[in-house]
Amino acid sequence: MSELRRDEKEGENGNSQRTFPSIVQVARPFFTSAELKHLHSFTIPDHKKLSYNQRKHQIYHFVFNIVRVLKFPLRVLATTMNYYQRYYLFNSFEEASDGEEPDFEKDPYTVALACLFLAFKNEDCIKKLKDIQSVGNKMREVDDKVKVHNMSYADAQRKVIMHMEFKLLQVIKFDFKNGSNVQSVDQLVVKIGKKLGIDYKTTMFCWLISFDIMSTPLCLVIPPHCIALAIIIVSLNLKPKDLNTKYNKADAPTSPEYLNSILEKIDCYEDFRCPETLVNEGILYILDYYVHQMSFSILNEFMPAVDAETGKEQIFKFMELKSRFNDLKVLSQKSCNNYSILNQDEYLKIWDYNIGSKGCSRFILGIKRRRFNLELDAVEKGAIEDENGSDNAEEDSSRVVSPST
Amino acid sequence: MTSTITNVQVANSTCSNYSKDRKVGEGTYAVVYLGKQLSTDRRTAIKEIKTGLFKDGLDMSALREVKYLQEMKHENVIELIDVFSASNSLNLVLEYLPCDLEMLIKEQSIIFKPSDIKSWILMTLRGVHHCHRNFILHRDLKPNNLLISPSGQLKLADFGLARSLGNPGEDLTSNVVTRWYRAPELLFGARHYTEAIDIWAVGIIFAELMLRTPYLPGKDDVDQLDVTFRALGTPTEQNWPNVSSLPLYNSLRVYPPPSRQELRNRFSAATEKALDLIIQMTQLDPNMRCASTEALLHDYFLEMPRATDPSELPQMPSKKKSEKNEPPQKKVKV
Structure with a gap:
């Protein structure tokens, strides 16, 4: 679906024409888990893994509070989290030192503000950067009037955020759709729930899961509608009964048989255009998440500690379900399951922001568009003409046939 | 650089x-x-x-x-x-795209045939329909943003104000669309609106193509209300249920809706079917306004004369062919 072609040549031709390094980046909104691991191996050294995860949760909490104070929809939060995780696929994770002068470039909080800033814009909830900064800094109890680097803290921070925004745009490859133009997962679960005729409680359960899953890297692996459907399927299998919610709608409890009948009727691809392997990938990820992190999850706070029916802790229900789903067909990672293959993929390198200033980098969404035919034709024509005329002909025409050397 | x-x-x-x-x-x-x-x-x-x-x-x-x-x-x-x-x-x-529709409208030496107007409106509606079926609102349709390619194709441009359709319960800003092409619900400060605002703008552009002068040129936001309703009648609870609950609906001068004959006189060149389409696209109540699909299927496009082939549409006289692409004076709207 996405692919990268990259060729750098810096004046090795020996002709007088100036040539610049150039790069074409085809937006790749999703990665396999092997690819994620590979990317993280460059950006997050092993000894920092733990602090990355801890910091991520602090940051998410921080971002969540900003979004709440500014009264913006949850999808802004989802996009911010997506950007934040994407940023650390291509940039090394570093902790800001606690020295006198704050080092904004490395500070994950600044990264988070930049992500939030771009997410606000992308989700059409416009807010001045100044306002975002002031809310954020107040929350962290930072005095943004103190002088750093000969200017106020806020101004210094703003400068870095601007710069980071441009970096971030390159990280997302100017793909503002994030690979799909459907809504965020939290909206989707409610819509799908309604369409399938699922009762309030089960839908609430789905929504809580979506809230938990929002903070995981699953959004970098499969598109939102597949995540949403995976959540629905997990919930329908678990058939939650006791959920402590604030608004307990007094509708009659739905029978498990009814939920089963809904479950049986779901056709991933026909009804929701979700490829089954992707949904399966999501289901296993969600179950894995709860098996390992049940006690930290938000869902856990809304469920009684012990399931009334089985008399066991809630986590066992997830484990039991996982064992039933063991033989689901998931994504094949054959094309990216070892280091040497991954290493050949130029896309999975730390991104060099300087290319844009030396030469240029071109960003495209996909390679299916017809206009390439035009360009290809032109180059082939050019190659033939070259063959007749110039000495460089051989080199040029071979270049057209075999892209990279 | x-x-x-x-x-x-x-x-x-x-x-x-x-x-x-x-x-x-x-x-x-x-x-x-x-x-x-x-x-x-x-x-x-x-x-x-x-x-x-x-x-x-x-x-x-x-x-x-x-x-x-x-x-x-x-x-x-x-x-x-x-x-x-x-x-x-x-x-x-x-x-x-070297030319835009505004330049053509202002160019006195060009005469628009009914089939030319039909062709431009048809192409505009096709573009708008494509946006709408992708759930995108353009929000700044005006002749100046309808660019024309050397082969005569008309293309929607300037998506600087576009956005995807709002979710229920989400507030949108009503300060969009250049004033003369602003639909009444926007003039009333509605916080939620739909594709109908783009259709209104197309309707006004249609009228402008026939009149060769802006149809509803308000001097400021208040005047715009007056100009709009003088031409099309003041909306009331009868012809637009719940209009009075919109934020800026107050102390309006009440104008009666124009009779068909008045409209006929105003658009003397329009056929009955063309008039029908204009009326449908400029319904005051956004729920009554036709959608892009209905507009495209309207009888106006089926009656003679056929829409001119794009390559045969009038072009700017070559001496004045200024090489302007997109007017860069963008408004930043928050």
């Missing part, structure tokens, strides 16, 4: 291969150059966006333009050919 040529050669030629020849305009957030795709000799317009220079970073309208144009490819929507970054600026490569 002074360098003229970004000369790059990459295998398979999926490379940036554009020259920037001439500066044609400068706006608040972008400089527009006229250029060429070197490999194909195709003329392009390159919008160079100054990033990071402004207090709010990448401009919202640039972001919107990329976001929505990347998604759409249609004969009647401007094509975003490329996005590339060079020397720390962001460049959008757009189709080169």
Whole structure:
């Protein structure tokens, strides 16, 4: 679906024409888990893994509070989290030192503000950067009037955020759709729930899961509608009964048989255009998440500690379900399951922001568009003409046939 | 930026291969150059966006333009050919479209035949329909944003105000669309609106094509209400249920709705079916206004004369063919 072609040549031709390094980046909104691991191996050294995860949760909490104070929809939060995780696929994770002068470039909080800033814009909830900064800094109890680097803290921070925004745009490859133009997962679960005729409680359960899953890297692996459907399927299998919610709608409890009948009727691809392997990938990820992190999850706070029916802790229900789903067909990672293959993929390198200033980098969404035919034709024509005329002909025409050397 | 040529050669030629020849305009957030795709000799317009220079970073309208144009490819929507970054600026490569509908309307020497008008409206509606079926609102339709290619195709441009359809319960800003083309619900400050605002604008453009002068030229926002309702009647609870609950609906002068005969007199060149379509597109109540599909299927497009073939539509006289692409004077709306 996405692919990268990259060729750098810096004046090795020996002709007088100036040539610049150039790069074409085809937006790749999703990665396999092997690819994620590979990317993280460059950006997050092993000894920092733990602090990355801890910091991520602090940051998410921080971002969540900003979004709440500014009264913006949850999808802004989802996009911010997506950007934040994407940023650390291509940039090394570093902790800001606690020295006198704050080092904004490395500070994950600044990264988070930049992500939030771009997410606000992308989700059409416009807010001045100044306002975002002031809310954020107040929350962290930072005095943004103190002088750093000969200017106020806020101004210094703003400068870095601007710069980071441009970096971030390159990280997302100017793909503002994030690979799909459907809504965020939290909206989707409610819509799908309604369409399938699922009762309030089960839908609430789905929504809580979506809230938990929002903070995981699953959004970098499969598109939102597949995540949403995976959540629905997990919930329908678990058939939650006791959920402590604030608004307990007094509708009659739905029978498990009814939920089963809904479950049986779901056709991933026909009804929701979700490829089954992707949904399966999501289901296993969600179950894995709860098996390992049940006690930290938000869902856990809304469920009684012990399931009334089985008399066991809630986590066992997830484990039991996982064992039933063991033989689901998931994504094949054959094309990216070892280091040497991954290493050949130029896309999975730390991104060099300087290319844009030396030469240029071109960003495209996909390679299916017809206009390439035009360009290809032109180059082939050019190659033939070259063959007749110039000495460089051989080199040029071979270049057209075999892209990279 | 002074360098003229970004000369790059990459295998398979999926490379940036554009020259920037001439500066044609400068706006608040972008400089527009006229250029060429070197490999194909195709003329392009390159919008160079100054990033990071402004207090709010990448401009919202640039972001919107990329976001929505990347998604759409249609004969009647401007094509975003490329996005590339060079020397720390962001460049959008757009189709080169030398002319716009406003220029044609103002050019006194050109006579519009009924079939020409039909052709332009048809192409506009096709473009709008494509946006709407992708759940995108254009929100700034006006003759000045309807660009015309050398082959006569009309294309919607300037997606700097576009956005996707709002979710229920989400507030949208009513301060969109250039004043003369603003639908009544926007004039009343509605916080939620739909595709109908674009249809209204098309209706007003249709009228402008027939009249050769702006149909509802309000001097300011208050005057716009007056001008609009003087022409089309003041909305009441009878013809637009719940209109009085909109924020800015108060102390209006009440004008009666125009009779069919009055409209006939105003648009003396319009056929009955053309008049029908205008009336449907300029219904005061957005729920009564027709959708782009209905408009495209309207009898007006079936009756004679047939819409002129784009290649035969009137063009600007060559001496005045100014090489203007997109007017860069963008309004930043929050």
